[in-house]
Each structure stands twice: as C-alpha cells, then as structure tokens.
Amino acid sequence: MEGAAAEQAKTRDDLLVIDLTIHDIDVARVLIDTGSSVNIIFQETLAKMQIDPSEITEDASPLVGLSGEPTIASGSISFAVKAGTVEKLTEFLVVDLPASYNAIMGTPWINSMRAVPSTYHLCLKFPTSHGMETIWGNPRVSQICLAAELKRKRSDLDTTPKKTKKTISDEDTQDLAELFWQSRRADALEEKREPTCEPVVTVCLYEAFPERCVEIGANLHEPLKTKLIASLKKNLNTFAWTAEDMPGIDINITCHELNTDPTFKPIKQKRWKLGPERATAVNEEVEKLLKVGSITEV
Incomplete structure (x- = not known):
C-alpha cells in the first residue's frame, strides 16, 4: 500500500x-x-x-x-x-x-x-x-x-564530430524561410496564368430530349470515341438530369444532417428576407424537392 x-x-x-x-x-x-x-x-x-x-x-x-x-x-x-x-x-x-x-x-x-x-x-x-x-x-x-x-x-x-558540427543562426533560418516563400510566390504566379483547355464536342445521348447532352474530348481517336459514345448511351439511365430523375434515394447512400449539440437550447434566429426573384427561385426549388421526396417537412 x-x-x-x-x-x-x-x-x-x-x-x-x-x-x-x-x-x-x-x-x-x-x-x-x-x-x-x-x-x-x-x-x-x-x-x-x-x-x-x-x-x-x-x-x-x-x-x-x-x-x-x-x-x-x-x-x-x-x-x-x-x-x-x-x-x-x-x-x-x-x-x-x-x-x-x-x-x-x-x-x-x-x-x-x-x-x-x-x-x-x-x-x-x-x-x-x-x-x-x-x-x-x-x-x-x-x-x-x-x-x-x-x-x-x-x-x-x-556521433556528430565537433569540428564539422554546424550551427544554424537566426539569419540562416530567415534566409531559408525567405527562399521557401519566394518559391511559393513564384508557383502561385505560374498558377495564375491562363489555363489551356482541351477542345470538346457536344454529343446528344437521347434524341427525344435534345437538351440532354454531354461533352467529350474532340481529340479522341477512333475507335475509342465510338466506344465511349456507345457506352454513354447504353448507360443513359445512370445519369440524373433533374431532381425528378432520382426520387427516393436510400438514406444509407446519402443523407444530410445538421451537426448540432443536443445539450444546447435551440435559439430562434431572425428571419432572412429575400428579394422577389430569389424568393420565387427558392420556393420553386423547394417544391421540386418536396415533390420527389428528397426533403420532408418536420
């Protein structure tokens, strides 16, 4: 003890x-x-x-x-x-x-x-x-x-020989840091240059709905280009073009929840006011999601 x-x-x-x-x-x-x-x-x-x-x-x-x-x-x-x-x-x-x-x-x-x-x-x-x-x-x-x-x-x-042991002074540390940030600034300037984009072509996958199109690389060679288009058309049902195309998604696949602490008392916030155009757009989107069952009123 x-x-x-x-x-x-x-x-x-x-x-x-x-x-x-x-x-x-x-x-x-x-x-x-x-x-x-x-x-x-x-x-x-x-x-x-x-x-x-x-x-x-x-x-x-x-x-x-x-x-x-x-x-x-x-x-x-x-x-x-x-x-x-x-x-x-x-x-x-x-x-x-x-x-x-x-x-x-x-x-x-x-x-x-x-x-x-x-x-x-x-x-x-x-x-x-x-x-x-x-x-x-x-x-x-x-x-x-x-x-x-x-x-x-x-x-x-x-194991470090005293004669060859090198100490790094504050000035050396500042020089190393300055060289590093100079290289980072140079990299940032390189990234700001105008990017070059590969040309693309538009391909319609469903003739009954001409607006349902995708873009693929214009430089694709045959027969890869033909096989790609055939594969996209074959798996047309895989794509969701609107909210109505994906009703009833299983909650195990995707689910959005607010990460709140249940021990805190809820506080009612001030209502956000939107302009007429934004309010109309928000209401239309909410109606679409309610119609297909993506959201529910609680």
Whole structure:
C-alpha cells in the first residue's frame, strides 16, 4: 500500500500517447501535441502501413521546432482518422526523420475533434452525438517513447564530430524561410496564368430530349470515341438530369444532417428576407424537392 501511495504521489509529467485508427489501420504510439500547429506522420510509418509513395502530394514545407532547427516536410497526405466513434478526414505533413512516435496530432486535428487533452489525467475527451467519449493514454508507453527519444538524441550528439558540427543562426533560418516563400510566390504566379483547355464536342445521348447532352474530348481517336459514345448511351439511365430523375434515394447512400449539440437550447434566429426573384427561385426549388421526396417537412 505504501508503494502504491508513493507511486500516486509522484508528479505526473508523462506525455499523452494514445492509439488511433488511421486509414483503417490501428496505429499505436500517437503523440497528442497541443504545441504543434500541424499534424505529422513519419515516412517510416507510411512504409509500415504499405502506403504507396505516389499518394503523397509533393509540397515542401518548412517546419521549425523548439530547438529552432528547420526541417523540410517532403509533402502532405490525407487520411481518415478514427478516434472512438468519431472519424475525421485529416491532412498530415510527411516528415522523413527517425522518431519514437508513429504520428503527431497537432492543434488542427484536436480542434476539429473539439477535444480536450489532459496530460495530468493522460486522457483525451471529446463530444459525440451520443455524449462524451474518452480515450486513455498509456503511461508506460509514454515513458518508453520518451526514453527512446532521449537516447536517440544523445546518440546523434555523440556521433556528430565537433569540428564539422554546424550551427544554424537566426539569419540562416530567415534566409531559408525567405527562399521557401519566394518559391511559393513564384508557383502561385505560374498558377495564375491562363489555363489551356482541351477542345470538346457536344454529343446528344437521347434524341427525344435534345437538351440532354454531354461533352467529350474532340481529340479522341477512333475507335475509342465510338466506344465511349456507345457506352454513354447504353448507360443513359445512370445519369440524373433533374431532381425528378432520382426520387427516393436510400438514406444509407446519402443523407444530410445538421451537426448540432443536443445539450444546447435551440435559439430562434431572425428571419432572412429575400428579394422577389430569389424568393420565387427558392420556393420553386423547394417544391421540386418536396415533390420527389428528397426533403420532408418536420
């Protein structure tokens, strides 16, 4: 009992390390870092997840940690991240560096989850449609990761020759950042140039309704062009030209719902007034959706 009491009396300064499901894969050793302004996943983690490197969007971005040393992220990638019963599409910056963690979830993901992390209680709480959920961290895993990280950093210092060790001054960091933003501005100017569009031709798929047409590339060669038109006409019923063409869509296919917190009291807002033309257009669209059953009055 005295040993247990002494253990509880120790100051809790462990980092919050949890398990998450990323891209339908259970990933351990995920650090929750409220001091990080980005979400980070490491190249080694992607290799373990068997993610094709071609899925990484190449977009070099500078990262500066507490040490002040800049690191360039090789690109970005987006995954569905599931915590408990809540799933969010999350963008990660990809970093090719050795680390004790598989991923670092920063403030973008924490804020999107409306989560509250606690390093004292080693848990992460967030609201769901069914109430609050809690994910608990593992203090043992946190301590192992921290020890491995400190050991790796000491090893890096020991293996770095003092004569060849180079320090990066504030001016060097500013120069690197300036070069990066100059390249980004140049890329932005390139993107503003007038885009070149491939010529297209209009093809009518149903003679009884000449307005039901599609556009295909004018440079398509035969017999690909003929096969494409034949396939489009054969699958004509696949296309929905108006709301009447898709009545009674199964709610399991698509459903729109407002993400509201049921614990808050509803507040009646001021009625929005529309001009005569807009009001008429809105009423006509609502009548169409009511007629086909896409919406219902509650």
